[in-house]
Amino acid sequence: MKKFASLLIVSVLGGFLTLGSYLAFFEEEPLLIEEKGSIPAYTPVNFTATPGSTMADFREAARKSVNSVVHVKNMAITKSPFSNARAGIALQGTGSGVIISPDGYIVTNNHVIQNASRIQVTLNNNENYMAEIIGADPTTDIALIKIEAEELDYLPFGNSNNAEIGEWVLAVGNPFNLTSTVTAGIISAKSRDLGMDSNISSFIQTDAAVNPGNSGGALVNVQGELIGINTAITSQTGTYVGYAFAVPSNNARKIVEDILEFGDVQQGILGIRGDQVSRLPAGIEVSTTEGFYVSEVEQGSGAEKAGMRKGDIIKKIDNVEIRKFSDLKGYIGSKRPDDVLKVTVLRDGEDKELNVRLTKYETFQIKAIGLEVTNATPEDLKKNNTENGVKITRGITPQMQSESLAGTIITAIDNIPVNNIEEVKRVMSQRDPSDPISVTFVAPNGEKQKYVWR
Template sequence: MKKVFSLVMISVLGGILTLGGYLLFFDNDQIFVQESPGIPAYTPVNMSSLPEAANADFTEAAGKTVNAVVHVKNMAITRNPFYGTREGRTLQGTGSGVIVSPDGYIVTNNHVIQNANQLQVTLNNNKSYMAEVIGTDPNTDIALLKIDAEDLEYLPFGDSDNAEIGEWVLAVGNPFNLTSTVTAGIISAKSRDLGMNNHPSSFIQTDAAINPGNSGGALVNIYGELIGINTAITSQTGTYVGYAFAVPSNNARKIVEDILEFGDVQQGILGIRGAQAANLPKELEVKISEGVYVYQVEEGSGADKAGIKSGDIIRKIDDVVINKFSDLTGYIGSKRPEDVVKVQVIRDGDNKVFDVRLTKYEVFQIKEIGLEVANATSAELKQRNISNGVKITRGLTPQMQNEQLYGTIIIAIDNEPVKNIEDVERIMNSRKSGDPISVTFVSPNGEKQKYVWR
């Protein structure tokens, strides 16, 4: 009898501890971005014959993927502070990467390789190479590396626009330095905006287990096609609890191609400022809850020339349905300037379609004061009765974001007039570091003010 009673008490105690651990683990979730320390092939995703869950076989996809996913080590050179002699290399952090061409181009996350002195890449066959950074895009957290190797196994880019919620996927990477780890799950959602880097984002969400070290690894479908680059997780502890996010392959592929062809990322824009239709104030009397409401159309932009107007609600771009703002930013992020897209809008209850030629997003970040600026239109200058200036597009720091300076015109920096962002870049690059910065503003109501940053 005593033995039975002891077993019952042990079971009850175990249940209490399990429940308590569950509540502790899942309380107060927050976004945690893993901190680590020729043009690629393109293959469309075939969604016509996905196997049912009971018959899903991941062996072929895993076999195609593990040899194309590498271990990336971020190394720092250490030196003797007194004698300046070289002492060796220190491991700053680790992550993963995906080989996307047979001659050694590798896609990874920018935060994996950030501030690296040396990068070491280890293949699944344990061969190691030193890697060169070809280019980066901090806004999307994508970086392109190159190693000196040939005839490598690589992953073709799939078409992430065709990936579907509920589709089986594999995450392949090196969590906790465990090389060639494969986990399975489904696509939980698309076009997730995490608000990373104070920049609109559009991620694929999956419940495939992703942990620190998976950053930069592959998210593939069951055919072994690359549909995402694993980037972030949601967790209280920094380890996986069921939510993980990947940069869609269409966006990653476009960034890679831009870096190889132009040396930097070519960002195309519609030329509108908008908001999600469901979040509009009641006084606008908008009865549609899905889509992007156009608040403002930039003068001279592709949207302006095509005929899109303030008050339109964007519901579709090409064949992509636009339910929320991140659907729009995600799709446009896979395009470049001069591309033409079909934009379907609802205007006064009617559907209208416009062919919009994307224009180049040209901005300059004044990092010293935490502001991003773009060229002002003639209408914006005329409205304030001024002849020159650049407009503030966003704050780069929480403090500047709280100032709500969008639309404010900067007419001079250090008492020197500015006409465009080239003037701003020239002035900022010619000034001495540490000197005070004076900026003359004209607010939307025409009031002129001058501030000095010391």
């Protein structure tokens, strides 16, 4: 997998610098842009296959989809090079979006609308609207925007768990500014892990042609149901070569519902650590080649309360087969805290069913030092020989990612002890951002160190 990844470039499909930005100058409002960009050169190709030879008819699904997929333009206010006055509006990039309700809610990718000062949406009938951002989650690359309109065509969410390898699908979007483009292919794989820094590690893979500009567009089945949001391609060139990836609709729908109900994404966890059976180190003998091996159960977690043990192998959750880690993470990502899941584990050669209640996974990004932290469990504190602190989950900048600090405990910020992420938030909100920040760490070996960022 690593060798494969080293040969290919995972690239987001959309938004930024898709065809090269251009600048449109305005003295005042309005900000609507009538786009008349050139169409890239193409070569006509005759297609003489017998209609219906695929045994699937895409016409109805295509008709439903093209009117429900919109063109999204990301615009930024520019400054005059000679003063701080506004010079105009720059088109940073374009992508796609999917109307999911008749009153104008649209789901797209976060990278399509990121850093936008203005967002313009163009419907398939060429009507233009300005959109507002309702919410976005960078870690899953899903965003929700809204336009003021009524009685719009929209796509209903399908159940992505029911999608099958080999099933025909359509990709609908605006590649290269070619609006309302529909391409067909099959589902090539499910639960595909691209190794991206994302909470969605379970993409639907398709061979339907997807290119820059398709980001945020729809992956639909032949019934015209939305089963994915097209997000990424794997390519040496940045354009389509046969592999495209979509966030499953169950995950996207859950994120949208979280944004509308809570204002942010509610992430539930089982409370276990481990790895897929195929990646276990030598010395751990198991009787199966598929599943997720539980190497640790967190104290106080839903998994512990349900009776899960070290050495259990998770084979199924709610009748969804778990063959590898991406299966597990993808399914959990479609659920929220307090959901109760039926988990089937292999223990001592026999299947055992456990009812596990998910607990809330809370994190906070300390942007001043480029780290994300979560609440530490009593077991985490005991391991690090400390009585208080929060646990580092990951680096959020390239420099801190290279430091491999995951699992390290932060016990104090600016010499103020912290016990949980709420205390971290309070300390960070009350300090002067221009002052140096000192952080006290306790490494897994118990060694305590203090670092200062200036």
